[in-house]
Amino acid sequence: MARALRAESMKIVPPGKKKCVWMEAGVVSYKLCDNNYDCPTCVYDHAMQTKVARQKESMEMKPVGAPPEKFTATWVEKMMMLPASGRKCRYMITGEIGRKICPSAYECGTCSFDRMMQQRLQAEPLPVETPTQVAGFELADGFYYHEGHTWARPEYGGRVRVGLDDFAQRLLGKLSQIEMPNIGHELKQGEAGFSVKRNGETARVLSPIDGIVSRVNEKLLDHPELMNSSPYQDGWFAIIEPTKLRKNLKDLYYGEEAHTFTSDERERLFSMANDDLNIAADGGVSVEDISGELEEKEWGKLVKAFLRSK
Amino acid sequence: MKSKGGSSTLSKSITICSLGPLDDMITEHVAGHISNRCGLQYKISSRMDSPKYAFDEKRGQYNSKLILKRLTELSHNSLKFLAITQVDLFVPILKYVFGLAQVGGQCSIISTYRLRAQFYGHEPNQDLLMDRMGKTALHELGHSLGLTHCRDRRCVMYSSTNIADTDFKRSDFCPTCFELFRWQLENCGIRIKPRMPQF
Numbered sequence A: 001m002a003r004a005l006r007a008e009s010m011k012i013v014p015p016g017k018k019k020c021v022w023m024e025a026g027v028v029s030y031k032l033c034d035n036n037y038d039c040p041t042c043v044y045d046h047a048m049q050t051k052v053a054r055q056k057e058s059m060e061m062k063p064v065g066a067p068p069e070k071f072t073a074t075w076v077e078k079m080m081m082l083p084a085s086g087r088k089c090r091y092m093i094t095g096e097i098g099r100k101i102c103p104s105a106y107e108c109g110t111c112s113f114d115r116m117m118q119q120r121l122q123a124e125p126l127p128v129e130t131p132t133q134v135a136g137f138e139l140a141d142g143f144y145y146h147e148g149h150t151w152a153r154p155e156y157g158g159r160v161r162v163g164l165d166d167f168a169q170r171l172l173g174k175l176s177q178i179e180m181p182n183i184g185h186e187l188k189q190g191e192a193g194f195s196v197k198r199n200g201e202t203a204r205v206l207s208p209i210d211g212i213v214s215r216v217n218e219k220l221l222d223h224p225e226l227m228n229s230s231p232y233q234d235g236w237f238a239i240i241e242p243t244k245l246r247k248n249l250k251d252l253y254y255g256e257e258a259h260t261f262t263s264d265e266r267e268r269l270f271s272m273a274n275d276d277l278n279i280a281a282d283g284g285v286s287v288e289d290i291s292g293e294l295e296e297k298e299w300g301k302l303v304k305a306f307l308r309s310k
Numbered sequence B: 001m002k003s004k005g006g007s008s009t010l011s012k013s014i015t016i017c018s019l020g021p022l023d024d025m026i027t028e029h030v031a032g033h034i035s036n037r038c039g040l041q042y043k044i045s046s047r048m049d050s051p052k053y054a055f056d057e058k059r060g061q062y063n064s065k066l067i068l069k070r071l072t073e074l075s076h077n078s079l080k081f082l083a084i085t086q087v088d089l090f091v092p093i094l095k096y097v098f099g100l101a102q103v104g105g106q107c108s109i110i111s112t113y114r115l116r117a118q119f120y121g122h123e124p125n126q127d128l129l130m131d132r133m134g135k136t137a138l139h140e141l142g143h144s145l146g147l148t149h150c151r152d153r154r155c156v157m158y159s160s161t162n163i164a165d166t167d168f169k170r171s172d173f174c175p176t177c178f179e180l181f182r183w184q185l186e187n188c189g190i191r192i193k194p195r196m197p198q199f
Helices: A002-009 A043-061 A075-081 A112-123 A166-172 A245-250 A256-273 A299-307 B007-012 B024-038 B064-073 B126-144 B163-168 B175-187
Strands: A132-134 A137-139 A150-154 A160-164 A177-179 A192-198 A201-206 A211-216 A238-242 A279-282 B014-019 B042-044 B061-063 B080-085 B089-091 B094-097 B099-102 B107-111
Touching: A112 A211, A132 A256, A137 A166, A137 A256, A150 A245, A160 A166, A166 A256, A166 A299, A201 A299, A256 A299, A279 B064, A279 B094, A279 B126, B014 B024, B024 B042, B024 B080, B024 B126, B061 B064, B064 B080, B064 B089, B064 B099, B064 B107, B080 B126, B089 B099, B099 B126, B107 B126, B126 B163
Parallel strands: B014 B042, B014 B080, B061 B089, B080 B107
Antiparallel strands: A132 A137, A150 A160, A160 A238, A177 A192, A192 A201, A211 A238, A279 B099, B089 B094, B099 B107
C-alpha cells in the first residue's frame, strides 16, 4: 500500500505541463505531453501505436503460460473501457474547459465540438499572465523568442501563435500599417514573414518558426496600435501550422535564456543610441517609442540591427 | 573645499561636487562611502550651478547626457569627477536614470531625485537614501574606471532597472568586479588593499 502511494506521489505533473493522453488513459505510468496534443505529428504517439499493434499480434501467437504483454491497448481503447462519465474530452484534459465528456469515441476529426473549439481557440489568443520585467522590457513567460524579436507560443492541437516582442514594439514605435502573409503561405524560420510600416518606411519581420500560415490577426489590419498596446495577446500576428516545431524551438530563447538575451539587447541598444559618448546608466525603463526618441538615428539602421532583417 | 590627502595626491583622488542645492550631509556620505569601500582619497569641491541648460521641456526632466558632456569639457584636477544633483535625470530611450557615467571616462553624475523614499510615496528615510546613494555612486565610479554591467544581481555593478533592483543589490563589488576595479586603479597608479568584498 505504502509502495503504491509512493509510486503515485512520484507522478507529479510540474506546473505548466500536461499529462500525455497515454498517461491520462493509464496505459503508461508517467509521460508528459511535449507536442501540444498534436498526436498525429507526435513521435511518441506513433511509437506507442506501433508497439501496441505489435504486442496485439504477438499475443495471438503466444504459447500458453507466457508472461503477459505490457501494452495491449491504445489510449483510446483504454479510455473506452472507462465508464462513459470518465471519458474526458481532450479539451478537458488540456484544461481549456472545465468538464466535457467525449461523446464520439475520441474521433476528434469528425467531432463538431472539436471543430468549434478549434475555431474559437484560434480566434482568441490565450490569456497571458502578468509579463516579467526584464531590463525595462516585458517578457511573457512560457513564450519562445527569436533573435529577430518575434515570439512563438505553441498552443494545444499543434498550432503556434506568433507575434512581436515588447522590445521590438517599443523599438519600432507607433506603426501605421502591418502587412500579413496570405493564409497557406509557407514561412521559414529566420526569413522575412511579415512587414510593418512607419512614416512610409518598411521593416521586414522574421518568422520565428517554419510552417504554413493558417490564420492571421485581421484586427491588426485596422488597428495596428494593438501590437503596441498588447504585444503578447491582442497584438498577435498569425497562427502557424508548424512543420519543424521541435527543431525550431531548440533554436529559440526560452526562460532564463530569453531574459539574458533581452538584457544583452538592451545594453546593445543603449550603446548604439549613445555611441557618441560611450556612456552607461544605472536605472531606467525604456520609453514607449524608442524610434521617436532617436530621431537622428535611421529607423532602417535600428531595424537591421535588432530585427536582423535586410 | 574639504580635502582628504595632500595636494600632490589630488590627481589620484576623486572629486565630488554638487550641481545646484544639495544637503552637505549627502555629499559627505557619498565621499565617505567611496573612501571606505575602495580606500580612495577624495575632495569635495564647491557647489556648481543647477544644470538649467539641460532641462527638457517636453519631458520635464534634465538630460543627463548633456550635463555629462558639459562636465567633460571642464578641467578637473582629479582622477575622477562625480557630480550629485537633486534634479530628475533621463537619457534618450530611457524614462529616467539614477546615474550616468562615461565608461572609462573622467566624469559621472548621480541624482537623489528617484532615490528618496518620498518619490515612491513613503515616509522620508535618510538611512535608505544614503544606502542608495552609496550604491549608485560606487556603480558610476565603476563605469568611470571602465567596468561594465555585471550579471550578478547582488553586485553593485548590476544594472538597476528600478529602485527594487538598487535595494536588492549590495553596496559592494562581486569578487570579479572588485578584481577588475582594483586592476583598473593599478593602471592609474593607485594601489588599494586586496580586500575581498563582503559577498
